[in-house]
Amino acid sequence: MTTPVVVLDRYDDVTAALADPALVPVPAEPGPPGGVAWLRATVARFSAGGTHTGRRALVEADLARLDPARLRLAAAAGFEADARLRAVRVLAQALGLAEPEAVARAVAVVAGAYFADRPEDREADAAMAWLLPRMLPDAAEPSPEHAANRIGLLVQACDATGRLVDHARRAAAQGAPPAGLLAETLRQDPPVRAMRRQAVRATTVGAVAIPAGAEVVLETAVAAAGCPGAPTLAFGAAPRVCPGREHALALASGILHGASEVPASDASDRTGGAPVGAADAAAPSAAPVGAADAVAPAADAPATDGRDPAEVVTAMVGHVLALAAGWTDWDGRPLTADGRTYTPHKAIRRVTDHLIDHLAELEARLAGEATRPDHWHASAVTTPADLAPFTAADLDEARSRLTRLGRVWAVRLAALTPAQLDRSPGTGWTFRQLAFHVAESAYYADAVGDLTRQDKVGS
Ligand code: HEM
Incomplete structure (x- = not known):
């Protein structure tokens, strides 16, 4: 049947x-x-x-x-x-x-x-x-x-x-x-x-x-x-x-x-209200494929001014390295900013990754490609490596790494025409805005701050 x-x-x-x-x-x-x-x-x-x-x-x-x-x-x-x-x-x-x-x-x-x-x-x-x-x-x-x-x-x-x-x-x-x-x-x-x-x-x-x-x-x-x-x-x-x-x-x-959409409890990876880094849902530049067309409201765009964007980026690197010079004195106790944990290594990691991330975005857009999905955990994680002591050798490596990365940005920005800077190809902020946004990475270094031991100051 x-x-x-x-x-x-x-x-x-x-x-x-x-x-x-x-x-x-x-x-x-x-x-x-x-x-x-x-x-x-x-x-x-x-x-x-x-x-x-x-x-x-x-x-x-x-x-x-x-x-x-x-x-x-x-x-x-x-x-x-x-x-x-x-x-x-x-x-x-x-x-x-x-x-x-x-x-x-x-x-x-x-x-x-x-x-x-x-x-x-x-x-x-x-x-x-x-x-x-x-x-x-x-x-x-x-x-x-x-x-x-x-x-x-x-x-x-x-x-x-x-x-x-x-x-x-x-x-x-x-x-x-x-x-x-x-x-x-x-x-x-x-x-x-x-x-x-x-x-x-x-x-x-x-x-x-x-x-x-x-x-x-x-x-x-x-x-x-x-x-x-x-x-x-x-x-x-x-x-x-x-x-x-x-x-x-x-x-x-x-x-x-x-990791663009970090959990609500972790969604404070910000510099003064502006989104920082690829782990920020609001940053159109960091939006993954499929989400790449999410143009941020103009209100979210980073403020720019008359300064040369290349200099803005290299000045940020200089500021970070100046603070990092004191981090070999770090006592190993993680610091907190906006509810997040920071350490010297973590600050260097975030500044580096942020520079890399937006450089990748800029190059992709110049090449006419869609931006790729990102996988950063950004400030939402503190890795065991972030907690390691920051030695003089680490400082040396950070100097070489960030200085070179800053130069790559400077050379790239200097080679752009005014039209490319302000009417940039692809979706997202203009490249001038990106440069000013990347300069906000100083936030990570400021979160750690000046750790130079008082007894060393002036010695
Ligand atoms: C997009 C992804 C998913 C869809 C569309 C989906 C859909 C469904 C549907 C329609 C049923 C009911 C089946 C029925 O009534 O006959 C079901 C049952 C179930 N799903 Fe999902 N599911 C998804 C993902 C998941 C995930 C991620 C888990 C576990 C982590 C999961 C675990 C289960 C289990 C254990 C049942 C059996 C529940 C029961 O019979 O009481 N599913 N799912």
């Missing part, structure tokens, strides 16, 4: 069906312990009733440990071209798993078989055999059900997040504005377009009678498109709404925009 199939594509019907306890995910057929079929039969995603509730709680407990803002930063810092691998690697790392890159590769293999009703895939079973013992490194007696649901969490994240990033990139390439890119992609081109349910008993959805045993196809993308303004169905709906939606958005936004 063939199974009746009911297709629902009206918004109200789809949300009612998602909330109807008579309609459950098509149950997974069990398979040999530890394989993909066993995984499907053991995860929240294909369970129902009280079993679903318990398994979902395992996933939610894992997800509660992961701060979306941190995930975004970690995703921004990754270099895997494949967004699926980057998303899963970041999650695996955040969960404290060893070998996160290998975990991501294995999860991608499992994901290929996970949504098949009868997953017969030896490669995916082998990936499962490798993954399973690695899922709960801290548990004295690892629970197979918890381990399965942790794999389930990673597998659910894998393709869906990767597709969201791919779809958003496609939309950006077709001219979609960067503001609200992810939300708009979820609305217009969602990664998950439909879901399936099975009727465990006869039920009625809207005006549609669904016989027991029927398969129900929920066309979520079509339903959402027919009801503009209604909440998205891209992540499903209660009571099985995707528990990883915040994490998915954080990962996707990190991968798409680099």
